[in-house]
Amino acid sequence: xxxxxxxxxxxxxxxxxxxxxxxxxxxxxxxxxxxxxxxxxxxxxxxxxxxxxxxxxxxxxxxxxxxxxxxxxxxxxxxxxxxxxxxxxxxxxxxxxxxxxxxxxxxxxxxxxxxxxxxxxxxxxxxxxxxxxxxxxxxxxxxxxxxxxxxxxxxxxxxxxxxxxxxxxxxxxxxxxxxxxxxxxxxxxxxxxxxxxxxxxxxxxxxxxxxxxxxxxxxxxxxxxxxxxxxxxxxxxxxxxxxxxxxxxxxxxxxxxxxxxxxxxxxxxxxxxxxxxxxxxxxxxxxxxxxxxx
Amino acid sequence: xxxxxxxxxxxxxxxxxxxxxxxxxxxxxxxxxxxxxxxxxxxxxxxxxxxxxxxxxxxxxxxxxxxxxxxxxxxxxxxxxxxxxxxxxxxxxxxxxxxxxxxxxxxxxxxxxxxxxxxxxxxxxxxxxxxxxxxxxxxxxxxxxxxxxxxxxxxxxxxxxxxxxxxxxxxxxxxxxxxxxxxxxxxxxxxxxxxxxxxxxxxxxxxxxxxxxxxxxxxxxxxxxxxxxxxxxxxxxxxxxxxxxxxxxxxx
Amino acid sequence: xxxxxxxxxxxxxxxxxxxxxxxxxxxxxxxxxxxxxxxxxxxxxxxxxxxxxxxxxxxxxxxxxxxxxxxxxxxxxxxxxxxxxxxxxxxxxxxxxxxxxxxxxxxxxxxxxxxxxxxxxxxxxxxxxxxxxxxxxxxxxxxxxxxxxxxxxxxxxxxxxxxxxxxxxxxxxxxxxxxxxxxxxxxxxxxxxxxxxxxxxxxxxxxxxxxxxxxxxxxxxxxxxxxxxxxxxxxxxxxxxxxxxxxxxxxxxxxxxxxxxxxxxxxxxxxxxxxxxxxxxxxxxxxxxxxxxx
Numbered sequence: 001x002x003x004x005x006x007x008x009x010x011x012x013x014x015x016x017x018x019x020x021x022x023x024x025x026x027x028x029x030x031x032x033x034x035x036x037x038x039x040x041x042x043x044x045x046x047x048x049x050x051x052x053x054x055x056x057x058x059x060x061x062x063x064x065x066x067x068x069x070x071x072x073x074x075x076x077x078x079x080x081x082x083x084x085x086x087x088x089x090x091x092x093x094x095x096x097x098x099x100x101x102x103x104x105x106x107x108x109x110x111x112x113x114x115x116x117x118x119x120x121x122x123x124x125x126x127x128x129x130x131x132x133x134x135x136x137x138x139x140x141x142x143x144x145x146x147x148x149x150x151x152x153x154x155x156x157x158x159x160x161x162x163x164x165x166x167x168x169x170x171x172x173x174x175x176x177x178x179x180x181x182x183x184x185x186x187x188x189x190x191x192x193x194x195x196x197x198x199x200x201x202x203x204x205x206x207x208x209x210x211x212x213x214x215x216x217x218x219x220x221x222x223x224x225x226x227x228x229x230x231x232x233x234x235x236x237x238x239x240x241x242x243x244x245x246x247x248x249x250x251x252x253x254x255x256x257x258x259x260x261x262x263x264x265x266x267x268x269x270x271x272x273x274x275x276x277x278x279x280x281x282x283x284x285x286x287x288x289x290x291x292x293x294x
Numbered sequence: 295x296x297x298x299x300x301x302x303x304x305x306x307x308x309x310x311x312x313x314x315x316x317x318x319x320x321x322x323x324x325x326x327x328x329x330x331x332x333x334x335x336x337x338x339x340x341x342x343x344x345x346x347x348x349x350x351x352x353x354x355x356x357x358x359x360x361x362x363x364x365x366x367x368x369x370x371x372x373x374x375x376x377x378x379x380x381x382x383x384x385x386x387x388x389x390x391x392x393x394x395x396x397x398x399x400x401x402x403x404x405x406x407x408x409x410x411x412x413x414x415x416x417x418x419x420x421x422x423x424x425x426x427x428x429x430x431x432x433x434x435x436x437x438x439x440x441x442x443x444x445x446x447x448x449x450x451x452x453x454x455x456x457x458x459x460x461x462x463x464x465x466x467x468x469x470x471x472x473x474x475x476x477x478x479x480x481x482x483x484x485x486x487x488x489x490x491x492x493x494x495x496x497x498x499x500x501x502x503x504x505x506x507x508x509x510x511x512x513x514x515x516x517x518x519x520x521x522x523x524x525x526x527x528x529x530x531x532x533x534x535x536x537x538x539x540x541x542x543x544x545x546x
Numbered sequence: 547x548x549x550x551x552x553x554x555x556x557x558x559x560x561x562x563x564x565x566x567x568x569x570x571x572x573x574x575x576x577x578x579x580x581x582x583x584x585x586x587x588x589x590x591x592x593x594x595x596x597x598x599x600x601x602x603x604x605x606x607x608x609x610x611x612x613x614x615x616x617x618x619x620x621x622x623x624x625x626x627x628x629x630x631x632x633x634x635x636x637x638x639x640x641x642x643x644x645x646x647x648x649x650x651x652x653x654x655x656x657x658x659x660x661x662x663x664x665x666x667x668x669x670x671x672x673x674x675x676x677x678x679x680x681x682x683x684x685x686x687x688x689x690x691x692x693x694x695x696x697x698x699x700x701x702x703x704x705x706x707x708x709x710x711x712x713x714x715x716x717x718x719x720x721x722x723x724x725x726x727x728x729x730x731x732x733x734x735x736x737x738x739x740x741x742x743x744x745x746x747x748x749x750x751x752x753x754x755x756x757x758x759x760x761x762x763x764x765x766x767x768x769x770x771x772x773x774x775x776x777x778x779x780x781x782x783x784x785x786x787x788x789x790x791x792x793x794x795x796x797x798x799x800x801x802x803x804x805x806x807x808x809x810x811x812x813x814x815x816x817x818x819x820x821x822x823x824x825x826x827x828x829x830x831x832x833x834x835x836x837x838x839x840x
Contacts (some may be wrong), residue, residue, distance in 0.1 A: 001800075005737055007654055012644045012645070012652060013648055015640075015641045015642075015644035015648060016645040016649055018668065019665050019707050019708060020661060020662050022669055025456055026677070026704075030679060030680060033679075080605045082583050085580060085583075086583050086584075089580035090580075093576055104823075104827070105584055105588065107697060107823070108823050109590075109591075112819055113767065113795075114765070114768070115795045115799075116801065116816060119594065120590045120593060120808075121595060121797055123597075141752075163583060163587065180386060181393075183384075184386065184390040185740075186348065187346060187379055187386075188380065188383070188406070188459050189377065189380030189403075190377035190379075191566060193569050196657050198406065199402075199741065202393070202394070203393055221673025221674070224767040225790070228796070238795070245838040248673065267679060267683070270675070270676055270679045274672075277676075278668070278671075285667060291720045374566075
């Protein structure tokens, strides 16, 4: 009897290790495939090379790194203010009945497949930029041109996609600010808005930062939406209306027809992406742990 | 001669269906300490929080009757809530400094009320901390986090924070219940000083404390004021049997 | 008690203040941003549905796609999606549930368990394109499964494992200790207690996790395209390649093959996600009710 209980425990333990083993396997294989070319091509020339032209054996990933950073920063510029405002709205201002509608709606949007966001961007945002935004820009710079497939388009769609992450985690952080803080501030005659901006938000700071970092990770790692709307041009962009390739987009687009060396280069691109996202996620985890300890 | 600072007339308070305060009538005298005593759940804290309208934060609270401070009805639409709370400060049961520095905690109030000059703020911080008998203990670490102070110091910091917006009235909701005896003594001594300038209303569980610090005492039971009088009268010759029972420790 | 009271009026104290304009404007702004956000989010769903639902009919579901998906329906794609989802859920559920049982009922807080928890968290944060890369090199090439439902299913199983572990853990933690004690006191072994008491009491929480996993599997594109391929035929075995609905939407959209079929397929995806969300809410509520009674 006891023996069979012991075996069960061992079996369960093995199951529990699967996820962690997966992480090790993934890390190992991505690096195993990508590191050789980083060595032979040179890490520096891979990361800072501005020419990505697999047919000529040139693998400079800099344009994609800039592309990923560009759309991500753009997304954060729109997503952070909107997301935190929504979180404040849900946690502090909205009547309960409204929260009951808003929160499920936001959760629902977290579940919509990214390719659908891409489809929306492709058929609404891209033409919108070409038809409405370009003429405005042309008034100041007559030579400006954009196809609409651009950093701006990617940033707008990614901003929407990271909202659920930012809103739900920030809302939790705001809700867990002790009510004594709020009362203390209100009792001094502070208005509701002042209490929020001066006391509640600073106290919820680490949770809000974690939500932003996680949102950032989601934006950097997002593939299908950006691939449809950023234009996939492996060139260092000159402005937000230029087409770009992202790290993720390049991998997904080119993997299907890549020659062996080209494939290795895509794995090396994967390493850059992987390291970047690991860094972001660990930052978020540690920030939240610190918050938990407080 | 003593002036009425706060006059409460026929105050009723409901939490939803529950009638939490019934027919409260009381005058609170300027520059005196008024203690509110009574068993847990008797409504004394609720009553205290009607005086700076902190109950507005709670859903389903209905209030009837009048509360006049300096003759002005604070539940009147024309009354500005933030101004009221600036005039009527509050110190809470648990010290609740913000997770900011000591200096920022004290200057928070003046700042939100529009004072920006550093020299003016410095002056207010020093003055408030001195009044709260905390200055000597913290003057060399004003830029350290307030949460690093001891519980007693935190509570005096909260008193200083409250003084910094220059209130007339200070409401204290069991301000020493979370403190050790020595810190409690410091806060009690402070009350003696403060009442020269401020009108103080204090809720306390501690009968001895009420006896030591207050000039007037009101005894609450089940949402009603059973008896109100000079503290010395309440403690020496209560008129109501229930007051006597409570004071002699027979219930609560 | 005090006879000589005098109510004096110092109207400096409470004179009517000018309405606090700043406060009002701030409130209006917060409301506006929150509503704009929700409108932006819902308009995505609305737009895709409006453009897609009108093309849905019985033929669309039962016909095979013709000429690269320009014509015909999505029958083989539905079959492929279902097949792939079943395989991934079939692999991830037993492992995930067992892992969660180990972590909640058996694990002692030592370094190894901490590592396991950390690994599970990390796995949840890895972007799908990295899973795709790994699945490609490991399952498709190294293990020789080629582009197939098996490769795709294994890759997806790794992706949804953290979701299932997390929600099962949450559900098991909600089971009151008194239940376990009651069973153990009757002489049941630990494993009997888990199987007969703990798992049945947390079953709807586990089901919620599975439903969420299905949602993620259905919506995933990047990882699937690199591991299961994009073949249009009806798969006859687990080693055949296939195309899922989200991959179909992506390929149609990126190649501009047929707007009509793109939106029709995307709206099927959205409707599925809506159903899944609804289902998980229903099951989740059921779970809350069950645990409240206990």
